[in-house]
Amino acid sequence: GDSVTQMEGPVTLSEEAFLTINCTYTATGYPSLFWYVQYPGEGLQLLLKATKADDKGSNKGFEATYRKETTSFHLEKGSVQVSDSAVYFCALLNTNAGKSTFGDGTTLTVKP
Amino acid sequence: GAGVSQSPRYKVAKRGQDVALRCDPISGHVSLFWYQQALGQGPEFLTYFQNEAQLDKSGLPSDRFFAERPEGSVSTLKIQRTQQEDSAVYLCASSLITENNSPLHFGNGTRLTVT
Numbered sequence: 001g002d003s004v005t006q007m008e009g010p011v012t013l014s015e016e017a018f019l020t021i022n023c024t025y026t027a028t029g030y031p032s033l034f035w036y037v038q039y040p041g042e043g044l045q046l047l048l049k050a051t052k053a054d055d056k057g058s059n060k061g062f063e064a065t066y067r068k069e070t071t072s073f074h075l076e077k078g079s080v081q082v083s084d085s086a087v088y089f090c091a092l093l094n095t096n097a098g099k100s101t102f103g104d105g106t107t108l109t110v111k112p
Numbered sequence: 113g114a115g116v117s118q119s120p121r122y123k124v125a126k127r128g129q130d131v132a133l134r135c136d137p138i139s140g141h142v143s144l145f146w147y148q149q150a151l152g153q154g155p156e157f158l159t160y161f162q163n164e165a166q167l168d169k170s171g172l173p174s175d176r177f178f179a180e181r182p183e184g185s186v187s188t189l190k191i192q193r194t195q196q197e198d199s200a201v202y203l204c205a206s207s208l209i210t211e212n213n214s215p216l217h218f219g220n221g222t223r224l225t226v227t
Contacts, residue, residue, distance in 0.1 A: 004154075032213060034215060036216075036218075042220065043115075043116075043203075043218040043219055043220040043221060044155070044203070044205075044216075044218040045217075045218065046215040046216070046217075049213070049215055051213050089154055089155075091154075093214075097168070098143075098160060098162075098167060098168060099145065099157045099160055099168060099171075100145075100157070100216060101157070102147075102154035102155045102156075103154050104152070104153050104154045105152075105153070105154050
């Protein structure tokens with residue numbers, strides 16, 4: 001079945017540091033890939049997405065590129081802010097199955 | 113409403129009690145999903161609907177779990193004879209349709225604690 005593996009956290013960075021959160025997946029067919037973010041006290045919300053190989057999703061300074069050859073979708077940001085502190089979830093949508101599969105989440109804490 | 117609404121926000125049940133969790137999706141969203149999230153883990157798929165049709169219930173952990181969406185809008189997840197292992201956050205999400213560019217819109221979840 002489909003699966004998503006994220007790098008284990010928690011991750012603690014200083015403000016303006018470079019961020020990478022690794023995500024790899026296993027899926028049949030051609031899934032779409034997503035990063036969702038959950039800020040403290042809030043529900044999960046979409047951060048960015050990519051629907052086919054080599055697509056780059058971007059939002060709020062975050063980027064991720066759909067790499068079919070390495071089955072990866074790593075999240076990056078060049079300069080994190082305290083307000084980026086949250087839990088980040090990598091997910092895939094298998095349209096054949098109609099459902100999304102999530103990783104376990106990575107907690108990011110950014111210190112001033 | 114502007115987003116997906118879930119109620120109650122918190123629910124404490126004694127072992128053996130039945131509970132009902134409600135989800136009000138974004139108006140016009142065809143697809144509705146239920147996920148279960150244990151502490152420190154990602155959401156695990158339970159079931160999903162397209163309009164009123166339940167297309168996949170493969171993630172429901174036992175026959176104590178039942179979901180419905182009779183008019184293709186509001187959905188209810190019912191858990192009968194709750195057990196301690198049912199304690200988790202139950203997330204509802206909706207999307208326009210299950211195409212590969214339709215992200216999920218989540219509610220804030222219902223935190224169920226079974227004592």
